[in-house]
Amino acid sequence: MSQWTAPKTVNLVDLGFMDARSKLIDLAAFLDRVERAGQQDDFRVQALREAIACLQLPQAQRAKAVLDSFSDPSSEPLPVATVKGACGANPPPHLRA
Amino acid sequence: MNYIEPHGHMVSRTTDDYERMALAGCAVICEPAFWAGFDRASAQGFADYFRQITQYEPKRAARFGIEHYSWLCINPKEAEDTALAAEVMALIPEFLNQPNVLGIGEIGLNKNSRNELKVFEQHLQLAQDHQQLVLIHTPHLEDKRKGTRLILDALKNFSGLNPGRVLVDHVEEHTAGMVLEQGFWAGLTLYPESKCTPARAIDILENFRAEQLWINSACDWGISDPLAVPRTLQMMRQRGWTQAMIERVAWNNPTQFLSQSPKFKQPSKA
Numbered sequence: 001m002s003q004w005t006a007p008k009t010v011n012l013v014d015l016g017f018m019d020a021r022s023k024l025i026d027l028a029a030f031l032d033r034v035e036r037a038g039q040q041d042d043f044r045v046q047a048l049r050e051a052i053a054c055l056q057l058p059q060a061q062r063a064k065a066v067l068d069s070f071s072d073p074s075s076e077p078l079p080v081a082t083v084k085g086a087c088g089a090n091p092p093p094h095l096r097a
Numbered sequence: 098m099n100y101i102e103p104h105g106h107m108v109s110r111t112t113d114d115y116e117r118m119a120l121a122g123c124a125v126i127c128e129p130a131f132w133a134g135f136d137r138a139s140a141q142g143f144a145d146y147f148r149q150i151t152q153y154e155p156k157r158a159a160r161f162g163i164e165h166y167s168w169l170c171i172n173p174k175e176a177e178d179t180a181l182a183a184e185v186m187a188l189i190p191e192f193l194n195q196p197n198v199l200g201i202g203e204i205g206l207n208k209n210s211r212n213e214l215k216v217f218e219q220h221l222q223l224a225q226d227h228q229q230l231v232l233i234h235t236p237h238l239e240d241k242r243k244g245t246r247l248i249l250d251a252l253k254n255f256s257g258l259n260p261g262r263v264l265v266d267h268v269e270e271h272t273a274g275m276v277l278e279q280g281f282w283a284g285l286t287l288y289p290e291s292k293c294t295p296a297r298a299i300d301i302l303e304n305f306r307a308e309q310l311w312i313n314s315a316c317d318w319g320i321s322d323p324l325a326v327p328r329t330l331q332m333m334r335q336r337g338w339t340q341a342m343i344e345r346v347a348w349n350n351p352t353q354f355l356s357q358s359p360k361f362k363q364p365s366k367a
Contacts, residue, residue: 004306004307004308004342005339005341005342006303007303007333007336007337007338007339007342008337008339009337010335010336010337012336015335015336016296019296063269063270063297063300064270064271067241067242067269067270067271068242068271070238070239071239071241071242071243071271072209072239072240072242072243073243074243075243075246075247077209077210077211077213077214077247078208078209078210078211079210079211080177080210080211080212081177081207081208081209081210081212081213083208084132084174084207084208085237086208086236086237086238086239086240087238087239088238088239088291089238089239090239
């Protein structure tokens, strides 16, 4: 096992602020767009709104909290896999394949 | 800088991609068996695929000075048909003797179904019986956390598999800890939309001190970037990583895990 050497301190805000700002505006524009189209009740949009609340958490665990909020909360295997893909948010029971 | 691409589906990539990867410093590519984007109709289709990744693809890679290794299995997306899965798994032992085969993979779960779990456990038994390394695929998006938990639970029933010889791939912030805490290796996959961006992968590497972790592009026929690993190495430089620590992620860590297979020969750096 080799020794861990921490990275030297760099200005992470300089490195990442413009990218984060751009993604946040894109997210806001996406929510506006689906609302104008009357699609804001889609479960994926609702899941996105719930995940956005995780950004206000006080600890540096926000990425994990967002991923957890999108995750299937069940624990038992599915009886059968009828589809291959995933949609990114946990579908309500009536939409599960 | 030389680097190892520990997970790339090169059958889906062009020869130009091999050249670009070589130009970027890639010295080794490991190719797990996977889903071709459509369901194969018979076990014979898998036999051809296994010949492709054990015999033909190493020659394509060698044209560019790249060592090529492979992993064998029927992937979880085709595991719902347990009869087909049994036929395909019966083919695997004869291919395990090929000189570039490192182990069983990428096995795991996709939609977390009972049949997927059954076929996953049969692969684990195969790996245990033949003393093979194991490479595990964890499900996508909303299925990942549940699937990772099911996978880790199933592994507890295979005491003959040393956790240090098993790598659980495609971890993210919500699954990396549970994998590493149990002694398994973990893989961070760099995808433009799903899985990890370079910035997030580096965050996870820093949180776990780059211990028992590798990064990969998992480039395939979908939206993916065969140069995702060198792009991430470049971002590590920008984030203040020392050269030695970058080399640890790019070279030493994958070498440490893969060298547990006697077939893996560490190439010399250019």
